[in-house]
Amino acid sequence: MTALVGHSGSGKSTLLNLIPRIYDADSGEITIDNQKIKSLNLHSLRKEISIVDQNTTLFDDTIFNNIKYAKPDANNDEILSAAKISMCTDFIEKLDDKFQTVIGENGVKLSGGEKQRLSIARALLKNSKIILLDEATSSLDSETEEKIQKAIEELTKNKTTIVIAHRLSTILNSERIYVIDKGSVESSGKHDELIKNSSLYKNFYERQIKNN
Numbered sequence: 001m002t003a004l005v006g007h008s009g010s011g012k013s014t015l016l017n018l019i020p021r022i023y024d025a026d027s028g029e030i031t032i033d034n035q036k037i038k039s040l041n042l043h044s045l046r047k048e049i050s051i052v053d054q055n056t057t058l059f060d061d062t063i064f065n066n067i068k069y070a071k072p073d074a075n076n077d078e079i080l081s082a083a084k085i086s087m088c089t090d091f092i093e094k095l096d097d098k099f100q101t102v103i104g105e106n107g108v109k110l111s112g113g114e115k116q117r118l119s120i121a122r123a124l125l126k127n128s129k130i131i132l133l134d135e136a137t138s139s140l141d142s143e144t145e146e147k148i149q150k151a152i153e154e155l156t157k158n159k160t161t162i163v164i165a166h167r168l169s170t171i172l173n174s175e176r177i178y179v180i181d182k183g184s185v186e187s188s189g190k191h192d193e194l195i196k197n198s199s200l201y202k203n204f205y206e207r208q209i210k211n212n
């Protein structure tokens with residue numbers, strides 16, 4: 001688990017988007033297992049990557065089909081299991097038509113936390129080796145927060161995860177933290193090292209992470 005932290009507009013999402021080649025880098029090279037991503041075809045690259053955030057693209061279709069989208073040949077059990085592990089079942093059971101509920105254009109009938117859990121359900125179903133995670137900045141109630149945390153733990157087990165981190169627990173669980181500032185890496189290391197060596201990180205930690 002690698003974490004990216006930095007102020008709004010510093011370039012964290014841009015950096016993450018370079019990996020599935022939503023944009024290509026103007027210079028430098030990104031490699032996965034020594035393979036240049038520019039030499040892979042988009043389909044085989046993206047097959048190995050799941051993006052988890054609150055802005056996941058949802059269709060005006062049923063919850064069931066929205067999860068299934070991540071793996072069109074998935075069977076019922078696989079979909080129910082992904083919904084359960086991602087803690088989606090809790091909110092799905094409360095809907096009138098359960099899994100057959102139509103969620104509206106881009107999931108307008110769902111909250112941010114619910115959309116994020118659907119995004120986790122999709123990623124679980126896809127079971128890719130790389131997880132790109134954008135933690136929510138919007139505050140969720142502590143119960144939802146805890147559910148999402150658990151779902152993310154399940155999802156990222158034995159996976160390569162790069163996370164735009166806003167929570168202290170995520171940061172402490174990361175092998176390495178990169179502090180992003182004005183489009184560059186300002187410093188990197190573990191939490192304790194950065195507190196000592198990076199005034200930018202220390203400042204960021206005190207203002208934005210400590211109380212989260």
Ligand SMILES: Nc1ncnc2c1ncn2[C@@H]1O[C@H](COP(=O)(O)OP(=O)(O)OP(=O)(O)O)[C@@H](O)[C@H]1O
Nearest residue numbers: 006007008009010011012013014015137164180183
């Ligand atoms: N598609 C785009 N085209 C041009 N500029 C962009 C585009 N997307 C973002 N930017 C700009 O690039 C900079 C970095 O944006 P980015 O979204 O990577 O920041 P961020 O670190 O993810 O911020 P936040 O914490 O608010 O999500 C910002 O100045 C932003 O305005």
Ligand SMILES: [Mg+2]
Nearest residue numbers: 012013014164
């Ligand atoms: Mg961002």
